[in-house]
Amino acid sequence: MLRKSVKLLTLLATIVACLATVTASVRPSKLETVKMRGYITVVTRNSPTTYFEDRGGKTGYEYELAQSFADYLGVELRLNVADSIGEIYQQLETGEADIAAAGLTQTDERQRWFRYATPYQTVSEVVVYKRGTRKPRELSELPGKMMIVTANSSHSWTLRQTQATELPSLSWSESADLDVTDLLHMVETGEIDFTLVDSNEFRLLQAYFPNVGTGITLSHEESQAWALPMSADQSLLEQTNQFFSERRTRQQLANLNERYYGHLGELDYVGAKRFLRQTSRKLDDYKPYFQSAAEKHSFDWRLLAAMGYQESHWNPTATSFTGVRGLMMLTLGTASDLGVSDRLDAEQSIRGGSEYLAGLRRRLGSQVAEPDRTWMSLAAYNVGYGHLQDARRLTYEMGGNPNLWRDVKDSLPLLSQRRYHKNTRHGYARGHEAVDYVQNIRRYYDVLVWNEEQATAVAEQSTEAEVQLSQSMTVIPPLL
């Protein structure tokens, strides 16, 4: 009897084991599931360094990268935009999202709960203060000050670590409703003393907040990476890592870095402040001229305005020692070719300068894709078309891509060195000036776009949101 039931039990166990193996082998992996259902859900947040919408539609560093990953998998990208960092991780936990791509820092704490793909960016965390007040250089200057950071962020984690290991007297507040732009604004207006942000965010946003600066760095060399749920099935993670190791992805990252961060750092504090002041004082006078020229040649008027600012600070009577004159700084020859009879007439100058720029863009041809085509046209406007072409040839000879601004921008400055320019057609050129010129215009352009968006956002803001905000703030007291 006993032997019989043992036999029966063994049989049953074998059947169960077989069934388990069969089901395990037929259950598709995470990667297969994604491919079969035909879409991948990526959760992100709405910020200048991750995802936002501009005139051309959806864009942003993380958005573009996520779109490439979806293409790589051959599936559709479904984007969830979370309201807070806490919600991003929640969506991973509940399975609402497959991957989080949101400028997320790989902290030790998070790595206990989530898996991270290969890092694609390194940042540090910096304390931000209002210029004109005392710059915080030491940790000991932080306690007793009003400091707010985003709740559940890597900054909150860093502050907790600092408090636990080095500075028990540290205290601060956290809010899930405040993101980096809100916090920089609050520092700038003096509402709070400090905040903590990622260095890449600060670099990108500095021109919009000229009155804030960076003090002490609280952590260095932090990796940012996409996050995935902690699951035994690592097929999607492995595929993500495979994507990041592809040559094409590395090229895309270099390209994204150039487009989002490559032009930063040229506009200093004084320059940014003056620009914002002039924007409110002078721009309105010339805006209609920029708009009609932009319409005629399919430019964004704000790009032409940014160019006009770089040329003359919107001064129609500007004159340089080289003989170029007017708001768009035309040479006498160019002006007469374009039918500009009076270079000091703002309207004529803007019309002529825009037409000249459009001509350069045409000459470059469609093998140079936008926005690189526009950046190269601007460089040609500044240094001359011949020199730009020399730089493009040099780029090619040196193994770069002459149709990418990020490669041409490295060759242009070489035209001032004899060993490089001696074999070129047009010889010596102050190529680095052309590079600075383009970078400045891009920066001014970004600020003009931002200003317009801010104006709309402010108009839409309600007091209701402010009430909610104060309710959602958590104060983290000192340990002592």
Ligand code: GLU
């Ligand atoms: N890197 C931050 C994090 O992982 C997000 C960006 C920010 O809040 O400044 O939480």
